Amino acid sequence: MLQTTMDRLQGLVSAEQTLVMTNQHLVEQVRQQMPEVPPEQIVGEPMKRDTAACIALAASLIANADPNGVMLVLPADHVIDTDEQFQNCMRSGMKLLEQSPDRIVTFGIRPSYAAESFGYVQRGEAITDAGVPKAFRVASFREKPNQQTAEQYVTSGAYDWNSGIFMWRAATILEALRRYEPAMMKRIDAISAAMGTPSFPVTLQREFEKIDGRSIDYAVMERYPDVAVIEAPFQWDDVGSWQAIGRLTEPDEQGNCVRGKYLPIQSQRMIVMGKEDHLLVTIGMQDMIVVHTDNATLIAPKQEEERVREVVKQLQARDWTEFL
Structure with missing residues (x-):
């Protein structure tokens, strides 16, 4: 436990x-x-x-x-x-x-x-x-x-x-x-x-x-x-990274680690974070991170995860801090 x-x-x-x-x-x-x-x-x-x-x-x-x-x-x-x-x-x-x-x-x-x-x-x-x-x-x-x-x-x-x-x-x-x-x-x-x-x-x-x-x-x-x-x-x-969610979540038969409502079509090794009342669908995608919240959506290759820091800086520069 x-x-x-x-x-x-x-x-x-x-x-x-x-x-x-x-x-x-x-x-x-x-x-x-x-x-x-x-x-x-x-x-x-x-x-x-x-x-x-x-x-x-x-x-x-x-x-x-x-x-x-x-x-x-x-x-x-x-x-x-x-x-x-x-x-x-x-x-x-x-x-x-x-x-x-x-x-x-x-x-x-x-x-x-x-x-x-x-x-x-x-x-x-x-x-x-x-x-x-x-x-x-x-x-x-x-x-x-x-x-x-x-x-x-x-x-x-x-x-x-x-x-x-x-x-x-x-x-x-x-x-x-x-x-x-x-x-x-x-x-x-x-x-x-x-x-x-x-x-x-x-x-x-x-x-x-x-x-x-x-x-x-x-x-x-x-x-x-x-x-x-x-x-x-x-x-x-x-758990300061999205890939940590993948390591801590039991994957499905396609290697997808999912929280929320998700429909994968020819999609493997995905990390998907969403909500039960919002359907996420991916088609022909592999090794991606998809995160959906109430006011923002992130889609990125796993190997580019560290660049989320760039997103934070850009949002701060634009004074879009409500999306952080």
Whole structure:
């Protein structure tokens, strides 16, 4: 049975120790869906500024509450099949931190195919003195590769997918961000100073908007000297892509993965997302993604999926954000 993030944290992290970072416009919806989490611990970012700023803000909140607090960073769009293996792996991460408190720990996934949509972690020498199986020093982080490079990574056997799951002390990541991203941390420190005061909402809006957004991989992970990776034993997928739906949906006899009302005519290996009250029909199509919503329709070859980012930029440039 697939576990939600909160399901797989039961017995490991309490709801009172859970901090949820989301879009400001989604705060009330998230609070309704997660009533067990104290409402003040569901925090809305005023605008998108990528993962480094999000993590910096969360770390400041945690460090203010507990200077010795440890953070486990979990993206919400992951599918993990076994909570027991997941929790054991997280406990292994804690062992690595106990051995070296200033260390950063990440979790790699053994590749099952040459994915172009995931980043990769190159494993270095094994860490053998912490009693943690399949723990390694990180030799390098690699951005999302092209198909040929991804195949080389998988063939070499030295690379894992970068899961985007991290563990560190809040103080460690804040210190690293101050070292590598001082301009960002100037804004985060101003927000932190206003926490618990009436000026916090205005300060958050003003200072967060001025941050130059970038990913935590670029801001810290590629630069930090002591990063360890544990090769995770659990099955994992990132549902941030349409092809992930295909991997998580049982295909029909033609290899089509379907949600909604769909009539395929000489169509194979399709990913189709629609609604039960709207019929989608394809004729003579293969290896395509078709997504129909109330106000937009996407049709693209599977191999062009990454270009959805171009669509987002074009919609923003045209001020057609209602279609995002």
